[in-house]
Amino acid sequence: MDTTRLIIVAVGGQGNLLSSRVLGEAACRLDIPVRMSEIHGMAQRGGVVESAMVFGDAQSTIISDGEADLFLAFEPLEALRALNRCNSKTIVITNTSSLPPFTAAIGKGTYPDIEAIKQLIKEKVGRLITLDANALAREAGNELSVNIVLLGALIKADVLPITADSVKDAIRETTKAAFVETNLKAFDLGFAAV
Amino acid sequence: MHKLLIDQPGAKKLLLGNEAIARGAIEAGLAFASTYPGTPSSEISLNFFQVSRESDLYFEYSTNEKVALEVAAAAANAGVRSMCVMKHVGVNVAADALMTLAYVGVRGGLVILTADDPYMFSSQNEQDNRYYGKLSGLPILEPSSAEEAMEMMGYAFELSEQLAEPVIFRTTTRLNHSTAPVVFGKITKPVTSGDFTKDPFNYVTVPAVSRKLHIKLLKNIEKAEALADASAYNFIEGSGNFGVICNGVSYNYVADAVGDLELDGKVKILRIGFSHPMPGSLIKSFVKDCEKVLVVEEGEPYMEEAVKAFAQEAGYTGSIKGKAPELFSRLFEFDPAMVRANIAKYFNIPYDPETPVDLSDIPELPQRPPNLCAGCSHRATFYAVNRATEGMETIHPTDIGCYTLGFLPPLSAGDFLICMGSSVSTGCGFAQTTDKKVISYIGDSTFFHSGIPGLINAVFNNHDMTLIILDNSTTAMTGHQPNPGVDMEALNFDGFGRVSVESVVRGIGVPHVSVIRPYNVKKSIAAVKEAISHKGVSVIIAQQACTLLERSMKKLVGKPFYVSDKCKNHRNCINDLGCPAFYVENEKVRINAGLCSGCGVCAQICPERAILPLK
Numbered sequence A: 001m002d003t004t005r006l007i008i009v010a011v012g013g014q015g016n017l018l019s020s021r022v023l024g025e026a027a028c029r030l031d032i033p034v035r036m037s038e039i040h041g042m043a044q045r046g047g048v049v050e051s052a053m054v055f056g057d058a059q060s061t062i063i064s065d066g067e068a069d070l071f072l073a074f075e076p077l078e079a080l081r082a083l084n085r086c087n088s089k090t091i092v093i094t095n096t097s098s099l100p101p102f103t104a105a106i107g108k109g110t111y112p113d114i115e116a117i118k119q120l121i122k123e124k125v126g127r128l129i130t131l132d133a134n135a136l137a138r139e140a141g142n143e144l145s146v147n148i149v150l151l152g153a154l155i156k157a158d159v160l161p162i163t164a165d166s167v168k169d170a171i172r173e174t175t176k177a178a179f180v181e182t183n184l185k186a187f188d189l190g191f192a193a194v
Numbered sequence B: 001m002h003k004l005l006i007d008q009p010g011a012k013k014l015l016l017g018n019e020a021i022a023r024g025a026i027e028a029g030l031a032f033a034s035t036y037p038g039t040p041s042s043e044i045s046l047n048f049f050q051v052s053r054e055s056d057l058y059f060e061y062s063t064n065e066k067v068a069l070e071v072a073a074a075a076a077n078a079g080v081r082s083m084c085v086m087k088h089v090g091v092n093v094a095a096d097a098l099m100t101l102a103y104v105g106v107r108g109g110l111v112i113l114t115a116d117d118p119y120m121f122s123s124q125n126e127q128d129n130r131y132y133g134k135l136s137g138l139p140i141l142e143p144s145s146a147e148e149a150m151e152m153m154g155y156a157f158e159l160s161e162q163l164a165e166p167v168i169f170r171t172t173t174r175l176n177h178s179t180a181p182v183v184f185g186k187i188t189k190p191v192t193s194g195d196f197t198k199d200p201f202n203y204v205t206v207p208a209v210s211r212k213l214h215i216k217l218l219k220n221i222e223k224a225e226a227l228a229d230a231s232a233y234n235f236i237e238g239s240g241n242f243g244v245i246c247n248g249v250s251y252n253y254v255a256d257a258v259g260d261l262e263l264d265g266k267v268k269i270l271r272i273g274f275s276h277p278m279p280g281s282l283i284k285s286f287v288k289d290c291e292k293v294l295v296v297e298e299g300e301p302y303m304e305e306a307v308k309a310f311a312q313e314a315g316y317t318g319s320i321k322g323k324a325p326e327l328f329s330r331l332f333e334f335d336p337a338m339v340r341a342n343i344a345k346y347f348n349i350p351y352d353p354e355t356p357v358d359l360s361d362i363p364e365l366p367q368r369p370p371n372l373c374a375g376c377s378h379r380a381t382f383y384a385v386n387r388a389t390e391g392m393e394t395i396h397p398t399d400i401g402c403y404t405l406g407f408l409p410p411l412s413a414g415d416f417l418i419c420m421g422s423s424v425s426t427g428c429g430f431a432q433t434t435d436k437k438v439i440s441y442i443g444d445s446t447f448f449h450s451g452i453p454g455l456i457n458a459v460f461n462n463h464d465m466t467l468i469i470l471d472n473s474t475t476a477m478t479g480h481q482p483n484p485g486v487d488m489e490a491l492n493f494d495g496f497g498r499v500s501v502e503s504v505v506r507g508i509g510v511p512h513v514s515v516i517r518p519y520n521v522k523k524s525i526a527a528v529k530e531a532i533s534h535k536g537v538s539v540i541i542a543q544q545a546c547t548l549l550e551r552s553m554k555k556l557v558g559k560p561f562y563v564s565d566k567c568k569n570h571r572n573c574i575n576d577l578g579c580p581a582f583y584v585e586n587e588k589v590r591i592n593a594g595l596c597s598g599c600g601v602c603a604q605i606c607p608e609r610a611i612l613p614l615k
């Protein structure tokens, strides 16, 4: 089976570990080989969190620079920062809702203009999909389901061999009972946004 | 039921490497486990802790790694299967026990897990603990994947019992924190109690006994080498004139590279999973018919040195390379593309690497370093010290925990750090040799771990320094494990004692001791001023529960704050505290109410009193 490599970048606290967990469970349900790795620890005190997921026949759990087939960013600045994970064919999906780092507040650097970020990414990669995942998550009833909105968009991009139904089943199984309904709605909204 | 206790052989589960390791030990009938938490090993012990609440497994968070190993050494010598879990630098702490335990040996299986951290994702160094195998003489096992780790754990216990000595199980961050589907095996019921028969001439390591035991250890190393030679964990894959010898996660990158570069029939792989003692005969016969050999291992040239030595004994004259300026580095982690490129280069195989997008036209981006949480009381303590010492020249030896993050501006609360507990003892040295005021920082868990001997030293030798113990009633950095100062009853865990930091400090005889509540800024500044004006040792205990833990337990009481119209844009709040709840919008200071914990520290320092609680 061909391998598909997915990188997810987010800011600590945005819930990317849950979204990779859900995707992993969905792949398992479909008997698709999957391996992933993630960085815990210091990074979770508000730093950048990155997970790598490798679907298909491979033993590596990490992805080298330039080798992501798919790149999902929870935050536009972090999309730009980690763009060297991509090559000229990579499909990039990014949330457009920004989370300026604290350094920008104390005047150490300026947060780039969102349109400029989009333009820069678009010129360099195969395809760019953007959505305001925070707005869609609010619409679904919980801003914290940004991670699930983005999963919806990821599945709709149709590069992963994973179906929307299997992801929804994995959402039912993996996420807290009280949030399942909101999460399913968030998934649908993300799916419809692409 | 805890997911690692599900007794369904054949069930397929997606597990984190650390969960797979824990499950492997549970399947092997683990009865006794001890640890001091440390990333990347922490989830192993977290799972043991949870499992111990609903099974026969005994688990403890020990005070430090040396204690953890000694506790487990005794349990294993009482005949029960035991495990001791730590991060790589923890083995340094435990090394005193380890080196002689290798002489004494064990009766029940004892597995010592070391989680190494190439690239130092969350560590102060990237030492390669395979050298502990050489140093101690103990066997080392190294898995390449989560599923192999689970299975290998069972063998680790068997090997330990077969050789009657501890086995070192070495992992690296990428294995600990990788997730993959694993297939459950059967759980063996643990034997939880044993017995100890006196045998002082084998157990009491006076010189005469140790001389005998060292002979036994050397014989054991020979036995272990024979086992390594025959081990299914040292396997050969593929065929060809080119040889690659690899271990751990590097094996995955090599195996993928052989596929990607279509090297079937050209390259054969020797994967080393039983890496101390190195399998000499196997290596000699592997290299014999290789045109050239590449050794792929993260960290030090541990295998490469051995392979070269064995090859020389065997009269092999081909090229053997690994660490070299044009090939692999001793630094940091490897990755699939790096391994693929080096295999292609070394064996002269055409390879067209993927080109990452060019980022040269991207503007400089604002950094996003990790930061203390919004409302973290450490920030308040650092602020109070900075205010109290304005205009003074200070040195702040710091220690290992969340508070280490305070070393960044604007708090700049950390000038020197080498290892757990070093804040206190290095403070002694700086106080003696400089004219600057020494104010050291240490957390409660680290204080119990190894800060106490330093403090005793400071009192005995009468060093002029202040120690601030940041007591947040948890081991926050590694995921909120308990420590001896934690009120376990309040967390609904029974059967624990409690050691008060203050009684320990007073018991040591520290001449000046004060306790502060860091959210009270004025009083804290006054207490710091008083402590540092004391000549000799002074200790301040800053007590405030960890905000992140309180938030997750829904115990936060404060209302979030907001910035009212009274704000005159001095920005003392932002510039002096560096709290991540603040942001600037249209040149106005704002507070993210979702992040604000309501600690109220910023409200106390605002000269305009413009920061107010939300109604």
Ligand code: SF4
Binding pocket: A045, B371, B372, B373, B375, B376, B377, B378, B402, B403, B472, B476, B477, B546, B547, B548, B549
């Ligand atoms: S986890 Fe606790 S101790 Fe660590 S930075 Fe956050 S509030 Fe502070």
